[in-house]
Amino acid sequence: MIGIDADILVRYLTQDNTEQANLVSSLLEKYEGQKQSIYINKIVLCELILVLERGYKYSKSQITLAIRSLLSTQEFIFEHLEASWLALEVYEKNNAEFFDALIGEINKLKGCSATYTLDIAASKLNSFEVLNTQNKISILEPFSI
Numbered sequence: 001m002i003g004i005d006a007d008i009l010v011r012y013l014t015q016d017n018t019e020q021a022n023l024v025s026s027l028l029e030k031y032e033g034q035k036q037s038i039y040i041n042k043i044v045l046c047e048l049i050l051v052l053e054r055g056y057k058y059s060k061s062q063i064t065l066a067i068r069s070l071l072s073t074q075e076f077i078f079e080h081l082e083a084s085w086l087a088l089e090v091y092e093k094n095n096a097e098f099f100d101a102l103i104g105e106i107n108k109l110k111g112c113s114a115t116y117t118l119d120i121a122a123s124k125l126n127s128f129e130v131l132n133t134q135n136k137i138s139i140l141e142p143f144s145i
Contacts, residue, residue, distance in 0.1 A: 087101035
């Protein structure tokens with residue numbers, strides 16, 4: 001098994017740099033037909049989506065189509081695959097950042113009843129709850145840096 005980073009997936013999807021795209025294709029072809037031989041962690045998936053959104057200005061529908069294809073590729077193994085599928089659905093149907101959706105879905109699958117946040121946009125997702133004076137939690141003493 002090998003791991004790949006977001007740059008590899010960007011070249012694979014965009015084919016915008018012929019030399020690098022050819023290198024990526026050669027690498028991936030070595031593992032063709034080998035189930036779950038290429039590891040993609042959750043940070044790579046989040047970075048990929050950010051790059052496609054912000055760097056390449058891909059639409060949400062283009063991104064979800066590309067990610068669905070990646071998640072379905074037999075050679076790839078994803079960290080938190082179930083949460084990634086769920087987060088993609090949340091991302092697709094809401095005005096949400098993928099990474100927020102993934103955080104919420106991972107936490108739900110781990111048994112969290114809520115994920116507290118100060119992020120108003122994230123708090124609109126079902127898995128999040130905004131932290132305010134009504135639900136203030138006191139576990140740790142504040143510290144200064």
